[in-house]
Amino acid sequence: MMKAELEAIAQKMVSDGKGILAADESTSTIKKRFDAIGVESTEDNRRDYRELMFRADAMQEYISGVILFDETIRQKAKDGTPLVTLIEQAGSIPGIKVDAGAKPMALFPGETITEGLDGLGGRLKEYYDLGARFAKWRAVIDIGAGIPTPGAVAANAHALARYAALCQEAGIVPIVEPEVLMDGDHGIERCYEVTEYVLKVVFSELYLQRVCLEGMVLKPNMIVPGKKARTQASVAEVAEKTVRVLKSTVPAAVPGIAFLSGGQSDEDATAHLDAMVKLGSLPWKLTYSYGRALQAAPQKAWSGKAENVAAAQAAFTHRARMNSLAALGQWSSEQEKKKAA
Numbered sequence: 617m618m619k620a621e622l623e624a625i626a627q628k629m630v631s632d633g634k635g636i637l638a639a640d641e642s643t644s645t646i647k648k649r650f651d652a653i654g655v656e657s658t659e660d661n662r663r664d665y666r667e668l669m670f671r672a673d674a675m676q677e678y679i680s681g682v683i684l685f686d687e688t689i690r691q692k693a694k695d696g697t698p699l700v701t702l703i704e705q706a707g708s709i710p711g712i713k714v715d716a717g718a719k720p721m722a723l724f725p726g727e728t729i730t731e732g733l734d735g736l737g738g739r740l741k742e743y744y745d746l747g748a749r750f751a752k753w754r755a756v757i758d759i760g761a762g763i764p765t766p767g768a769v770a771a772n773a774h775a776l777a778r779y780a781a782l783c784q785e786a787g788i789v790p791i792v793e794p795e796v797l798m799d800g801d802h803g804i805e806r807c808y809e810v811t812e813y814v815l816k817v818v819f820s821e822l823y824l825q826r827v828c829l830e831g832m833v834l835k836p837n838m839i840v841p842g843k844k845a846r847t848q849a850s851v852a853e854v855a856e857k858t859v860r861v862l863k864s865t866v867p868a869a870v871p872g873i874a875f876l877s878g879g880q881s882d883e884d885a886t887a888h889l890d891a892m893v894k895l896g897s898l899p900w901k902l903t904y905s906y907g908r909a910l911q912a913a914p915q916k917a918w919s920g921k922a923e924n925v926a927a928a929q930a931a932f933t934h935r936a937r938m939n940s941l942a943a944l945g946q947w948s949s950e951q952e953k954k955k956a957a
């Protein structure tokens with residue numbers, strides 16, 4: 617295992633004021649996003665959309681790495697340049713989603729297990745040759761009556777750790793993503809309790825599978841109430857609880873934590889990150905690895921029209937800049953208004 621290389625990549629992924637663009641929507645997920653803006657999900661449209669993102673100013677200044685889907689890592693821009701090269705030319709690192717999705721788990725009604733370990737070693741080799749230097753695997757933990765169960769959490773944590781070990785052996789930094797969903801009507805305390813349990817189990821499995829913590833990045837959810845909960849939480853409470861749960865579960869050897877946005881509004885995702893960084897005295901870097909919270913605005917601005925490309929790039933750069941400021945603890949809602957003016 618090339619420990620020094622893995623550590624250098626992991627550190628670059630979470631370098632000051634930079635975060636990760638999650639552009640790894642599967643074909644079915646990107647179709648949903650395109651349906652919402654009235655764009656047909658063809659291979660060319662998916663390429664055009666990703667190309668406009670990768671050519672935006674945001675890339676050089678604010679985006680340390682981009683998570684790609686299998687189709688995208690093989691695609692070429694309109695002028696024939698591989699999309700991976702566009703990312704590299706911007707000084708950003710190409711990454712790849714390698715899980716095969718969360719599938720219903722046998723004998724565990726209402727819970728899922730993320731698949732994709734079979735043949736993963738071979739696929740990682742191919743992705744490395746295509747330019748990927750980090751990868752992502754997402755485990756999905758839903759909160760509901762009687763779930764999550766210890767059996768499903770253990771199975772998902774084991775798969776995450778096996779994936780991470782295979783990545784490191786291939787010279788690829790694993791993003792370890794155990795996502796506790798914010799669907800449902802549970803309160804913030806329940807999210808805290810479940811996330812704490814999941815992270816404890818995940819780090820225990822990472823240890824058993826000999827994963828080098830210095831050569832990985834954790835991608836967790838924030839501690840928030842369910843979307844349908846009667847009581848919502850303040851920014852200060854989300855920040856305090858999220859930092860508290862992470863301090864009690866994530867070893868300081870982990871170089872960085874890059875949050876998922878998970879369905880929060882764009883501005884909430886930014887405000888929460890900013891408030892956490894402002895708390896200070898953290899043993900790891902905190903940053904973003906947002907999908908929806910970075911792309912909702914550019915998708916809307918683009919709406920599939922070539923004449924809107926510049927506006928979409930500006931919308932992406934604005935959101936990336938806001939999140940970059942948040943990762944530095946320098947964001948304020950005033951800065952959001954500046955753009956609107």
Ligand code: 13P
Pocket residue numbers: 638754793876877878879905906907908909
């Ligand atoms: P969201 O920020 O939209 O949750 O996506 C991040 C991601 O990569 C989920 O796996």
